[in-house]
Amino acid sequence: MDRIYLDHSATTPVSKEVIEVMMPCFTEVFGNGSSQHFHGREASKLVDIARKQVADAIGAKVSEIYFTSGGTESDNWVVRGVAEAYKTKGNHIITSMIEHPALLKTIEELTRSHGIEVTMLPISKEGFVCIDELKKAIRPTTILITVMAANNEIGTYQDIETIGKIAHDNKILFHTDAVQAVCSMPLDVVAQNIDFLSLSAHKFYGPKGVGVLYRKNGIKLGKHITGGEQERSMRAGTHNTAGIVGLGKAIEIAVRDRDKNNKYLSELRDYFVSEIHSKIENVYFNGTKSDKRMPSVANFSFEFIEGESILLRLDLVGISVSSGSACSSGSLEPSHSLLATGLPIELAHGSLRFSFGLSNTKKQVDYVVKSLVEITDNLRELSPLFARKEGGTFNV
Amino acid sequence: MYNEKVMQEFAAPKNVGFIEDADGVGKVGNASCGDIMEISMKIDDSGIITDAKFRTFGCAAAIATSSVATQMIIGKHIDSALNITNSDVVETLEGLPPQKIHCSVLAEEAIKDAIADYKAKKSL
Numbered sequence: 123m124d125r126i127y128l129d130h131s132a133t134t135p136v137s138k139e140v141i142e143v144m145m146p147c148f149t150e151v152f153g154n155g156s157s158q159h160f161h162g163r164e165a166s167k168l169v170d171i172a173r174k175q176v177a178d179a180i181g182a183k184v185s186e187i188y189f190t191s192g193g194t195e196s197d198n199w200v201v202r203g204v205a206e207a208y209k210t211k212g213n214h215i216i217t218s219m220i221e222h223p224a225l226l227k228t229i230e231e232l233t234r235s236h237g238i239e240v241t242m243l244p245i246s247k248e249g250f251v252c253i254d255e256l257k258k259a260i261r262p263t264t265i266l267i268t269v270m271a272a273n274n275e276i277g278t279y280q281d282i283e284t285i286g287k288i289a290h291d292n293k294i295l296f297h298t299d300a301v302q303a304v305c306s307m308p309l310d311v312v313a314q315n316i317d318f319l320s321l322s323a324h325k326f327y328g329p330k331g332v333g334v335l336y337r338k339n340g341i342k343l344g345k346h347i348t349g350g351e352q353e354r355s356m357r358a359g360t361h362n363t364a365g366i367v368g369l370g371k372a373i374e375i376a377v378r379d380r381d382k383n384n385k386y387l388s389e390l391r392d393y394f395v396s397e398i399h400s401k402i403e404n405v406y407f408n409g410t411k412s413d414k415r416m417p418s419v420a421n422f423s424f425e426f427i428e429g430e431s432i433l434l435r436l437d438l439v440g441i442s443v444s445s446g447s448a449c450s451s452g453s454l455e456p457s458h459s460l461l462a463t464g465l466p467i468e469l470a471h472g473s474l475r476f477s478f479g480l481s482n483t484k485k486q487v488d489y490v491v492k493s494l495v496e497i498t499d500n501l502r503e504l505s506p507l508f509a510r511k512e513g514g515t516f517n518v
Numbered sequence: 519m520y521n522e523k524v525m526q527e528f529a530a531p532k533n534v535g536f537i538e539d540a541d542g543v544g545k546v547g548n549a550s551c552g553d554i555m556e557i558s559m560k561i562d563d564s565g566i567i568t569d570a571k572f573r574t575f576g577c578a579a580a581i582a583t584s585s586v587a588t589q590m591i592i593g594k595h596i597d598s599a600l601n602i603t604n605s606d607v608v609e610t611l612e613g614l615p616p617q618k619i620h621c622s623v624l625a626e627e628a629i630k631d632a633i634a635d636y637k638a639k640k641s642l
């Protein structure tokens with residue numbers, strides 16, 4: 123059975139082009155970039171090239187790029203580093219209700235340990251941050267506004283340029299988690315008023331365990347990891363040369379192929395969405411259908427049935443997807459992003475995220491739709507909620 | 519995450535449905551995740567459960583435990599069915615992940631609820 127992978131928002135395979143440039147870093151160019159000799163200099167050169175590739179991709183300067191271990195670390199660093207560096211200015215952070223846990227959990231911890239106060243901006247039904255609420259939330263003590271560029275569950279793009287402008291008009295720093303966005307959304311840190319930005323290579327066909335924090339020059343930020351002199355002494359630790367080189371190549375390719383990929387993925391996604399709507403009843407599309415969204419994501423709620431059950435039935439027929447159901451999250455809480463859009467708990471419970479990638483085909487979509495028709499039929503037969511809807515004899 | 523036995527029951531659950539002329543119907547909800555399980559039973563005059571069917575809105579563990587629970591009670595006297603605990607159900611499934619143990623409680627409660635419904639109807 124050829125497996126079908128529809129979970130590219132969780133992670134992507136490393137592309138061949140990327141692997142090719144990474145391989146020599148394990149053998150020939152294995153030096154420690156901090157060493158002065160030939161081996162060290164060769165490794166250091168490759169890291170410099172990658173830094174340039176990242177800077178070019180987001181309109182930044184090379185001196186503004188810091189390599190980290192991934193999106194989670196970059197998000198942690200910004201929040202902790204800004205809270206520390208600006209503690210005499212204030213203690214208030216504004217964020218949104220649909221941020222990644224890497225941000226939300228970090229901010230929550232700082233509210234306990236560092237007296238940080240937080241405002242969580244509400245989200246519209248389609249998944250957008252309310253700009254008016256943002257303006258109202260600003261206080262003299264606000265030090266940071268952090269709103270993600272694209273959401274990892276429903277794929278909505280936020281208007282980061284406007285949010286950044288509001289931040290700057292009020293002399294507040296602006297961070298955006300662009301981990302999901304970078305593949306499809308053009309990023310320009312200057313035009314979009316961005317002071318900090320997080321990236322993670324494994325979301326754009328690069329390796330896992332390597333990411334980026336962009337910090338605009340001249341802005342204060344607490345040191346993150348102390349030790350050696352790497353990353354201008356802000357984030358010490360021997361460079362993960364292969365990972366960094368892979369990240370650099372992967373982002374270069376992502377930008378190079380962006381328009382082509384967006385077209386391919388949105389056509390595939392639109393075909394899938396229309397097939398689902400025409401072949402399955404009582405399904406709801408979560409998020410926006412406007413063009414302010416990632417081309418690769420379709421999030422649906424299947425009424426009367428539960429997400430983990432659908433996910434595992436799909437898995438049995440060779441299809442990998444993810445769910446926002448409470449039952450599939452260790453914590454027994456349904457997806458906070460879906461709930462923030464006002465989706466009722468029962469529907470959040472029956473939600474599935476399909477995220478497409480470059481190797482997916484129309485033929486695969488046909489197989490997935492056919493499987494979903496069978497699985498939803500079968501699980502609905504099993505569901506007491508469905509029976510009730512059909513006018514079954516048993517009443518609650 | 520789930521063992522083979524659980525996946526087998528989940529992939530092909532037995533006794534799915536609703537007995538229209540049931541003698542006892544139990545329906546319980548799971549406060550921690552919002553799931554629902556319903557068991558309907560046929561019970562003969564001597565108190566033996568002759569048939570049982572279930573419908574469940576819930577995770578794979580909830581579906582597997584429902585399926586196993588109905589199989590465990592068919593042919594049993596209601597008094598011994600009342601003695602079935604969620605650990606018995608988990609044992610029959612050869613174990614569940616720790617965060618899924620609460621799903622098996624649903625099965626135990628649904629059985630008890632259905633038998634209580636039967637007793638109430640019969641005014642036993």
Ligand SMILES: Cc1ncc(COP(=O)(O)O)c(C=O)c1O
Nearest residue numbers: 192193194222224274301302322
């Ligand atoms: C929006 C967002 N931020 C942060 C992360 C975390 O990135 P990483 O897996 O590199 O730690 C993810 C990935 O799940 C994400 O989707």
Ligand code: FES
Nearest residue numbers: 449551576577621
């Ligand atoms: S029924 Fe929800 S976690 Fe099992």
